[in-house]
Amino acid sequence: MSFLGWEITSLALPLTAVVLLGATPAQMGLLVAVQNLPFLLVGLLAGVWVDRFRRRPILVASDLANALALATIPLAVLLGALRFEHLLVVGFVTGTALVISSVAYQSLVPSLVPRSQLVDANAALEVSSSTATILGPGLGGVLVQLLTAPVAIAADVMSYLFSALTLAAIRTPEPPPIAADKRASAIEQIAEGIRLVLGNPLLRSIMACGTIHNFFSRMIDALFILFVVTIVGLDPITLGLVLAAAGPGSLLGALLSSRIPRRLGLGRTLIAGQVITGVSRLLIPLAVGPLPPAAVLAGSMFLLGFARPIFNVNQLSLRQAITPDRLQGRVNATMRFVMWGVTPVGALMGGIAASAFGMVPVLLVAALGVLSATLALVLSPVASLQRQPDPSPPEGGS
Numbered sequence: 001m002s003f004l005g006w007e008i009t010s011l012a013l014p015l016t017a018v019v020l021l022g023a024t025p026a027q028m029g030l031l032v033a034v035q036n037l038p039f040l041l042v043g044l045l046a047g048v049w050v051d052r053f054r055r056r057p058i059l060v061a062s063d064l065a066n067a068l069a070l071a072t073i074p075l076a077v078l079l080g081a082l083r084f085e086h087l088l089v090v091g092f093v094t095g096t097a098l099v100i101s102s103v104a105y106q107s108l109v110p111s112l113v114p115r116s117q118l119v120d121a122n123a124a125l126e127v128s129s130s131t132a133t134i135l136g137p138g139l140g141g142v143l144v145q146l147l148t149a150p151v152a153i154a155a156d157v158m159s160y161l162f163s164a165l166t167l168a169a170i171r172t173p174e175p176p177p178i179a180a181d182k183r184a185s186a187i188e189q190i191a192e193g194i195r196l197v198l199g200n201p202l203l204r205s206i207m208a209c210g211t212i213h214n215f216f217s218r219m220i221d222a223l224f225i226l227f228v229v230t231i232v233g234l235d236p237i238t239l240g241l242v243l244a245a246a247g248p249g250s251l252l253g254a255l256l257s258s259r260i261p262r263r264l265g266l267g268r269t270l271i272a273g274q275v276i277t278g279v280s281r282l283l284i285p286l287a288v289g290p291l292p293p294a295a296v297l298a299g300s301m302f303l304l305g306f307a308r309p310i311f312n313v314n315q316l317s318l319r320q321a322i323t324p325d326r327l328q329g330r331v332n333a334t335m336r337f338v339m340w341g342v343t344p345v346g347a348l349m350g351g352i353a354a355s356a357f358g359m360v361p362v363l364l365v366a367a368l369g370v371l372s373a374t375l376a377l378v379l380s381p382v383a384s385l386q387r388q389p390d391p392s393p394p395e396g397g398s
Contacts, residue, residue, distance in 0.1 A: 029351015
């Protein structure tokens with residue numbers, strides 16, 4: 001999947017709505033909600049598909065779908081036909097591609113590397129993502145400021161096409177999917193993944209933390225671009241540079257993601273990552289205070305970037321290590337279905353609440369909500385983990 005492409009999309013699509021179409025807080029909430037709706041609609045089925053087929057072709061198809069959908073935006077601008085409803089359709093398509101590709105790449109990693117190397121492998125992927133976080137927003141901001149948002153999206157299309165070609169050119173063989181019971185229906189296979197997640201206290205705790213975190217984070221994300229442009233008053237280039245501040249933090253966090261657990265223990269590392277994330281979110285509404293707003297927001301993005309790989313690398317490696325290979329897709333899909341399925345509701349509530357009470361109070365309440373997600377880890381078996389647990393034996397094994 002194209003990390004760089006997604007970073008540019010995350011900036012250029014909402015800026016198109018704000019700058020070209022004058023979107024309101026409620027409309028921004030709707031746009032983010034529609035982008036996240038596929039987690040509810042296809043999230044669980046994505047796990048079945050990923051477990052049934054090779055993962056690499058799925059990633060290629062997802063990149064091509066992103067490229068095709070995004071290419072319609074600059075075309076519509078050229079024809080003078082761009083409408084907000086068009087952005088909703090594109091947001092839904094790109095959101096669907098993200099759901100499927102995320103499950104595919106998370107499930108591909110444990111099939112290619114030994115379980116003992118999962119943390120290092122996931123950290124390497126986070127380094128790639130961090131590099132995109134450094135380059136994507138800054139590049140997107142410059143393109144939007146100098147050449148308009150549709151041109152930025154056109155460049156984004158090229159990044160997805162390049163990613164698809166690169167993935168298709170890889171010659172390293174991918175192991176074939178582990179055969180599932182052909183008599184089992186898709187619903188029965190989905191249920192098997194759900195049972196494993198609900199029956200494992202470690203997976204349940206991570207899922208609870210992620211669900212609370214994502215609900216409140218999407219309230220913030222739905223308002224962030226509109227808040228920064230209309231209330232704080234940053235131009236697209238400065239906004240891009242602010243977002244790019246997450247990149248150095250993310251790179252540092254990715255490089256330290258395997259070292260910190262050796263010092264703090266796995267459980268404390270996950271808790272610390274979530275606390276830092278909450279603090280980073282609390283800084284956003286403070287951008288209207290006496291301190292330079294760009295500096296406050298850049299600090300928020302740096303802390304968010306630093307905490308994200310520390311938490312994600314270790315929780316994802318934990319999930320992969322305790323999940324049987326044949327269930328990787330369904331477990332990843334179940335976790336994402338629940339954790340990300342709440343995001344459309346969070347985004348809609350953020351937009352509606354901001355229309356009623358103003359953006360700053362809603363951003364503050366949502367940031368406190370993100371911080372509260374830490375309790376799901378503190379009050380669970382995750383808190384006492386010192387290291388990655390040994391993988392569960394295959395079914396039928398001793």
